[in-house]
Amino acid sequence: MLWTSLAGAALAGAMAVLVIRYMRKPRVQDLEISALRFLPPLSPAQRDRVQWRISAPLASWLFWLRLACLGLLLAIVFADWHLVRTGQDAHLGLRIAIDRSPSMALGEPSRLQLALVLAQQLQQDALAKGGCAEVAWVPPISANAGDAGDAGLRLYEDGIPLAQMIAAFRQPDRQALQGRASCAFSHAVMISDLPRPDPQLLTSDEENAPQYLWRQVGGPEANTALRTAEFSMLAAREGYGVLTITIDQYGSPATVPELEVTGPDGRSLSPLEPVDLSLRGTKRVDFPASKAGTYLAELREAGGLSLDNRLRIDLKTLASLKIGYANALNDPQLRAVLPRLGAPAAPEEKPDIAIAPYSRQADDMATSGIYLAAQAAEPQVLGYFDRNSPLLELVDLDLLEEMRPGGAVELPQDFRRIAAAAGSGQAAAWIAVRGGTAPAVLLPARPAATGNRDRDEQLAKAWWVLFLNAYRYVTESRLGDVTEAFVGPDDTPLANVASESNTSQLRGVDDTIDSIQPTTRAAPRNWLWWPWLACVATLLFLFERIVGLRRN
Numbered sequence: 001m002l003w004t005s006l007a008g009a010a011l012a013g014a015m016a017v018l019v020i021r022y023m024r025k026p027r028v029q030d031l032e033i034s035a036l037r038f039l040p041p042l043s044p045a046q047r048d049r050v051q052w053r054i055s056a057p058l059a060s061w062l063f064w065l066r067l068a069c070l071g072l073l074l075a076i077v078f079a080d081w082h083l084v085r086t087g088q089d090a091h092l093g094l095r096i097a098i099d100r101s102p103s104m105a106l107g108e109p110s111r112l113q114l115a116l117v118l119a120q121q122l123q124q125d126a127l128a129k130g131g132c133a134e135v136a137w138v139p140p141i142s143a144n145a146g147d148a149g150d151a152g153l154r155l156y157e158d159g160i161p162l163a164q165m166i167a168a169f170r171q172p173d174r175q176a177l178q179g180r181a182s183c184a185f186s187h188a189v190m191i192s193d194l195p196r197p198d199p200q201l202l203t204s205d206e207e208n209a210p211q212y213l214w215r216q217v218g219g220p221e222a223n224t225a226l227r228t229a230e231f232s233m234l235a236a237r238e239g240y241g242v243l244t245i246t247i248d249q250y251g252s253p254a255t256v257p258e259l260e261v262t263g264p265d266g267r268s269l270s271p272l273e274p275v276d277l278s279l280r281g282t283k284r285v286d287f288p289a290s291k292a293g294t295y296l297a298e299l300r301e302a303g304g305l306s307l308d309n310r311l312r313i314d315l316k317t318l319a320s321l322k323i324g325y326a327n328a329l330n331d332p333q334l335r336a337v338l339p340r341l342g343a344p345a346a347p348e349e350k351p352d353i354a355i356a357p358y359s360r361q362a363d364d365m366a367t368s369g370i371y372l373a374a375q376a377a378e379p380q381v382l383g384y385f386d387r388n389s390p391l392l393e394l395v396d397l398d399l400l401e402e403m404r405p406g407g408a409v410e411l412p413q414d415f416r417r418i419a420a421a422a423g424s425g426q427a428a429a430w431i432a433v434r435g436g437t438a439p440a441v442l443l444p445a446r447p448a449a450t451g452n453r454d455r456d457e458q459l460a461k462a463w464w465v466l467f468l469n470a471y472r473y474v475t476e477s478r479l480g481d482v483t484e485a486f487v488g489p490d491d492t493p494l495a496n497v498a499s500e501s502n503t504s505q506l507r508g509v510d511d512t513i514d515s516i517q518p519t520t521r522a523a524p525r526n527w528l529w530w531p532w533l534a535c536v537a538t539l540l541f542l543f544e545r546i547v548g549l550r551r552n
Contacts, residue, residue, distance in 0.1 A: 065544040072537035092131025092518040093185040095210065096122055097138045097169045099192035101160040102307045103500045104218075106193075111218035112155065115191040118215060122189060125513050132183035138168045138190070157488070159307065159496035162194060166201050170212065186519045189213045195508030211519070213511040222251030224277065224301050225308035225501035229484045231289065231315055242272070243289035243315065243482075245297050249280045251504035257301035259285060264293025289315060307486070308497045314483040321475060324351025329372060331446055341471060353474055358408060358442060365412055368438040370470050372445040373430075376406040380430075383422025391418050391431055391441065391469045399462040402455075405430040405444030415442065431466075433473065441470040 096119045104112040119135055126133040139156055169190045188210040195216055202212035227246040245261065256278045261269045272286040289295065292315060299309040322345035323338050338344065338355065345351035354369030365371055382401050385392060400419065407421060407428035418431040432442040443466060447459045486497040 062544055062547060065540050065547075069537045069540045069544070072533045072540070076533050076537075090518040091184060091186055092126055092129050092516070093183045093187070093210075094122060094126040094131060094133040094516060095183075095185045095188040096133060096135045097188065097190045098135065099160070099165065099190070099194070100137050100139070100154075100156050101165070101193075101500055102155050102157070103193055103305055103503050105155055106221045106223075106303075106305060106503055107218045111193045114217040118191055118217060122513065122516070125516065129516075129518060131186075131518060134183055138165055140168070157492070158494055159498070159500040161496050161499040162197060164496075165190075165192065165194075166197065170202075170204065185210045187211045187213060187516050189215060189511070189516070191215045191217060193218045193503070195505055196510065213515065214508075215510050216507055220251060220504040220506060221303070222249075222253045222280075223304040223308075223501060223503040224249045224253055224257045224299055225305070225498075226297055226299055226311040226486070227282075227308075227498070227501075229295075229297065229311060229313045229482050231482050241289050243269075243287045243295065243313070245285045245287065245311070247277065247283040247285065247299075248501060249277070249283070250502050252280055253278070253301060253304065255302045257299050257304070259297065259299055261287050261295060261297045263289070263295055264291050269295075305500060305503055307494060308501045310487050310489070312485050312487045312491070321352045322349060324349075324354045324356075324367075324369070326354070326356035328357050329355065329445075334446060353471075357445075360408075360410070360412075365440060366438065368440055368474050370441050370443055370467070370474060372443055373406045373408055374445050375404045375448065377404075379404055380407075380428075381422045382430075383420055383427055384417065385419040386417075389418045389431075389433075391433065391466070391473060393469055394465050395469070396458075396462050399459055400430070400444075400466070403444050403447040403459060403463065407444070408432070408442060411442070415440075439474045439476075441473055443467065443470055 098112075098115045098119055100112065104110065104115065107114070123133040123135070139160065169188065190213070192214070193216065196214040202214065204210075204212070225248050227248050230244045230246070231241055243261070245259070247259065259275075259277065261271075263269055269287045269289075272288060275283055275285045277283060295313040295315060297311040297313065301309065321342040323342040324345040325335050325338055329335075334355070342353065351367065351369070354367040354371075356364070356369060356371055358371045358373040359365055380401060382397055385397065397419075405421075405428075407430040409428050411417070411429055411432050412434075414434045414436065415429075415432040416434075417429045418433055420429045421427040429442065430444055434440040444463070446463050446467075447456075449456050450459075486494040488494055
């Protein structure tokens, strides 16, 4: 009975534990059952029914990515006509440039007339070959010059250097060289009286640049040309300087040209020595010049170039410089020579050039001039000299020592030594110079007589050479030398005259008309866009796919 009760109690406890466990963790499963299972089967539809509904794809930015990708692909397909290189066609476009420099007027018929005939032949040849041709002038004629045909017969007033002519020929303007809609130039021909220049000057590395050709017209013509004018300061003679006119003669003239030089007063000057202008070559003709002012050199020749026949010369002569002589020098011989170098300055007048004794006071040597230091009591030895100085040009240094120059131990401000005595300390400067706006020279005084006539004469000549070198140094910046300009009959200044004077050059090797043939010109390269469009379209497609996968 007891065992039965215990067994019943144990069973009841186990049942209670199981009930509690299952009540705490119920095994409930949610099931969704379609309501159609509780409805009877539907009868078959009598007919198909279609329902339309409006959606809004614009609200999705992925739609725009797909649309952009599609647009890029369509651009690649339908724009191939613009993205590939076009074909090549044979073409002849001729640009004819005619030189209208002053030398083109020479000859009979003139070189310009021959150039016009040749230009017409080139035009007709280009048209016969199915091409086109245009004529231009070098230098170009301004738009307000009137009719181009009449204006072309009026030659250029100034000379035209070869480099300037080639530059104007090769690059009249960017539009003309690269071609225009009316006539794209494949060839460019220069017609001039000059021989063909270096072929390297007529080549171009630019793509589709024209082929440059050269044709020379006219034969050699004799010409006499004025070239330069010089004034010799150290060649002063009896109150006047020497004006030297340089003449170049090209070829043998048919008649002997005449040279006339007129002074500031309008009177003709006679050359110091006769000159023969009948032979070719370079001539130098000397004329006396004693007055400041404007001189005019004019050539009279038959058949030559008139551009280089009138030379205007503005001259400030030695006589226009006022020279002040200090009586303290007490050198009558030097004083007698100075009027040949310049006009003596009045006592109350400030001189341009001072000839005075050396002074330790800087204010006494402020004026431009030559300052003379007294002789030393004992002979001196040369210790230093500047071999490159123009003051020592043609000077015998042994004779310089015999002059017993005293010099200056302490130089004034801005002076530098040219020659100095030997010594362990600061030696005396025999010759010194000062530059700047008031140039000055320190020199030894004229040596006194030694009693030896031959030696005194040698010392005197050496000292005068030294003095004239010093005078040239202090007057170079004051004279202004010569200002020259070529002028026309109406005194209008002319430029680049020298480039036209040599009219006797022999003919060079020309390009023939047969060398002008149609050429095949490659079409311009277009930038290939389609690889970039395809790349952008691919990137957009990949980006759209990645975003779409992440959303799903």
